[in-house]
Amino acid sequence: MTDISTDVLIIGTGPAGSATAALLSSYGIENMAINRYRWLANSPRAHITNQRTMEVLRDLGRDVEDEAYMHASHQDLMGENIFCTSLAGEEIGRMKSWGNHPLSKAEHQLSSPTLMNDLPQTFMEPLLFKTACSRGTQARMSTQYVSHEQDADGVTTTCLDRLTGMEVTIRSKYLVGADGSNSLVAEHADLPFEGKMGVGGSMNILFRADLSQYVAHRPSVLYWVMQPGADVGGIGMGLVRMVRPWNEWLIVWGYDINQPAPEVDAELATSVARQLIGDPDLDIELLSANTWTVNNMYATHMQKDRVFIMGDAAHRHPPSNGLGSNTSIQDGFNLAWKLAAVLKGQANESLLKSYSEERAPVAKQIVTRANQSIGETGPIFEALGMGAGVDPEVMAENLSALCHGTPEAETQRKAIQDTIAFKKYEFDAHGVEMNQRYKSSAIEADGQPEPAFEKDAELHYQPTTWPGARLPHCCVFDKVNGAKHSTLDLCGKGKFTILTGIGGEAWKSAAEVIAADLGLDLAVHIIGPRQAYIDHTGDWARANEISDSGCVLVRPDHHIAWRAATLSTDPTADLQRVFKQILGK
Numbered sequence: 001m002t003d004i005s006t007d008v009l010i011i012g013t014g015p016a017g018s019a020t021a022a023l024l025s026s027y028g029i030e031n032m033a034i035n036r037y038r039w040l041a042n043s044p045r046a047h048i049t050n051q052r053t054m055e056v057l058r059d060l061g062r063d064v065e066d067e068a069y070m071h072a073s074h075q076d077l078m079g080e081n082i083f084c085t086s087l088a089g090e091e092i093g094r095m096k097s098w099g100n101h102p103l104s105k106a107e108h109q110l111s112s113p114t115l116m117n118d119l120p121q122t123f124m125e126p127l128l129f130k131t132a133c134s135r136g137t138q139a140r141m142s143t144q145y146v147s148h149e150q151d152a153d154g155v156t157t158t159c160l161d162r163l164t165g166m167e168v169t170i171r172s173k174y175l176v177g178a179d180g181s182n183s184l185v186a187e188h189a190d191l192p193f194e195g196k197m198g199v200g201g202s203m204n205i206l207f208r209a210d211l212s213q214y215v216a217h218r219p220s221v222l223y224w225v226m227q228p229g230a231d232v233g234g235i236g237m238g239l240v241r242m243v244r245p246w247n248e249w250l251i252v253w254g255y256d257i258n259q260p261a262p263e264v265d266a267e268l269a270t271s272v273a274r275q276l277i278g279d280p281d282l283d284i285e286l287l288s289a290n291t292w293t294v295n296n297m298y299a300t301h302m303q304k305d306r307v308f309i310m311g312d313a314a315h316r317h318p319p320s321n322g323l324g325s326n327t328s329i330q331d332g333f334n335l336a337w338k339l340a341a342v343l344k345g346q347a348n349e350s351l352l353k354s355y356s357e358e359r360a361p362v363a364k365q366i367v368t369r370a371n372q373s374i375g376e377t378g379p380i381f382e383a384l385g386m387g388a389g390v391d392p393e394v395m396a397e398n399l400s401a402l403c404h405g406t407p408e409a410e411t412q413r414k415a416i417q418d419t420i421a422f423k424k425y426e427f428d429a430h431g432v433e434m435n436q437r438y439k440s441s442a443i444e445a446d447g448q449p450e451p452a453f454e455k456d457a458e459l460h461y462q463p464t465t466w467p468g469a470r471l472p473h474c475c476v477f478d479k480v481n482g483a484k485h486s487t488l489d490l491c492g493k494g495k496f497t498i499l500t501g502i503g504g505e506a507w508k509s510a511a512e513v514i515a516a517d518l519g520l521d522l523a524v525h526i527i528g529p530r531q532a533y534i535d536h537t538g539d540w541a542r543a544n545e546i547s548d549s550g551c552v553l554v555r556p557d558h559h560i561a562w563r564a565a566t567l568s569t570d571p572t573a574d575l576q577r578v579f580k581q582i583l584g585k
């Protein structure tokens with residue numbers, strides 16, 4: 001018997017599920033999110049929060065964005081990744097990370113109105129979940145997904161109410177599996193995966209201790225420690241991660257995946273902490289400890305008819321590059337507006353297939369990148385003569401040898417500097433975070449060739465209005481009060497938006513016809529002198545790659561659906577053709 005019904009049922013209230021719920025509720029779509037536990041993340045796993053994710057939060061509202069900054073450690077504090085023999089020991093080298101190199105900082109500032117920051121998952125999840133529930137999401141905690149069956153009209157999901165032990169069935173039009181890396185929804189939907197789970201073993205040790213004396217003079221979120229065992233399992237090296245400056249920490253330390261997972265009790269946790277910090281008398285307040293596995297697996301397809309998977313359910317990888325929660329939230333930004341458009345009758349169900357077309361390549365890209373980053377730590381060990389494992393005596397000798405005035409020592413010093421600098425592919429890979437360009441049935445490029453990347457596409461974001469790319473951020477100014485707005489702020493919020501200029505007024509009347517035909521909320525902004533928004537700096541004119549009378553059609557997720565170089569002879573017919581292609585109507 002069906003007890004409950006909703007339009008979209010979301011399994012999981014992690015970053016993926018809570019973000020999707022918050023977006024759907026903001027778009028006025030009835031949805032329900034369930035979680036098998038009574039509350040949200042109990043440990044601060046994800047923390048690096050990139051600009052693209054902050055744009056999603058900003059789209060949810062400036063209050064949501066501001067609250068994230070309020071809880072986060074500021075980008076400046078994310079500082080430099082430190083490589084050392086222990087926090088109290090010798091520093092081997094460091095690299096400016098997370099947009100803190102002045103050149104990288106400039107690229108960040110030019111790319112987005114938002115700031116990268118360090119927001120532990122224990123703050124991000126409640127923020128997204130609260131936003132969802134306050135806007136209409138029905139949340140059911142202590143409710144465990146068991147199975148689902150779909151038919152032509154919807155999905156019937158069977159759950160276990162863990163408080164009563166009773167079975168609950170929930171009928172929905174669509175089901176979203178945001179149930180993490182052991183996703184049962186993905187398994188039951190029989191979705192295809194490539195790669196391997198459990199390629200390495202790791203333990204997390206969360207504790208409180210004031211470590212200011214070791215770190216406050218060299219702020220960072222990540223302190224990498226090279227010690228015996230640091231090259232076994234884990235994420236490339238021993239890691240002491242700042243959770244709250246400078247008195248809450250998370251250690252990530254590897255174990256051999258071919259051996260049984262160790263039991264991380266207080267004794268083991270304290271000894272690992274003392275060893276990595278380099279203080280044999282350190283007292284820690286242990287908050288929690290657990291083991292987890294490094295995975296290297298991604299879904300090659302993320303939809304089975306009315307069932308979708310997202311987040312770790314679809315991409316399973318180590319935390320290197322800090323992409324997991326970020327990509328999970330961005331999956332939600334891609335799917336939520338599409339579900340809303342279909343449920344509101346504005347789009348045909350064919351729109352939904354673009355979700356997997358667009359996000360499955362991203363899943364593959366980030367899983368590959370994160371695992372590659374672990375491998376790229378190896379050369380630092382080799383540069384220090386540690387190719388065959390870390391031997392403390394050999395390491396001490398090699399570190400001493402670095403001080404010699406010999407050509408060999410100079411070569412080795414350079415090798416260490418180069419291998420650490422190369423870690424920018426993990427710690428300053430702005431292109432990986434921002435360069436997502438979609439190719440799908442929900443994009444109409446009209447055969448225009450994709451612009452080649454002029455710099456390394458993993459390191460540098462390259463703005464373009466080529467259809468499929470994210471709308472470039474430029475500041476434009478309010479005619480009435482001079483206030484500065486990002487072009488991204490003129491778009492989104494669940495709506496399609498047309499940006500045009502002087503001479504493009506006919507796009508506005510064409511848009512009114514389309515909006516009335518499809519029942520769409522379609523915004524049009526004319527940017528130019530004495531218009532509502534003025535491009536005083538000329539930045540938008542330089543970035544938009546169209547003439548003033550042309551237009552850029554932006555999807556609710558800020559990605560460009562289509563563009564016209566100039567005003568066409570029949571703007572209404574053009575928009576009708578494009579919307580038919582995208583929305584199937």
Ligand code: FDA
Nearest residue numbers: 012013014015016036046047048145180311312324325326
């Ligand atoms: P997540 O696993 O978070 O949530 C799954 C949800 O589904 C939970 O609510 C769970 O209770 C629920 N669930 C599961 N099975 C269920 C069932 N049968 N019934 C009901 N509910 C069920 N990422 C990042 O972007 N930046 C970073 O810096 C880091 N750093 C980092 C460090 C460390 C040490 C780790 C281990 C991980 C990271 N990550 C990260 C990765 C990040 O934590 C991860 O990618 C996200 O939590 C994934 O979010 P999801 O919502 O997809 O799954």
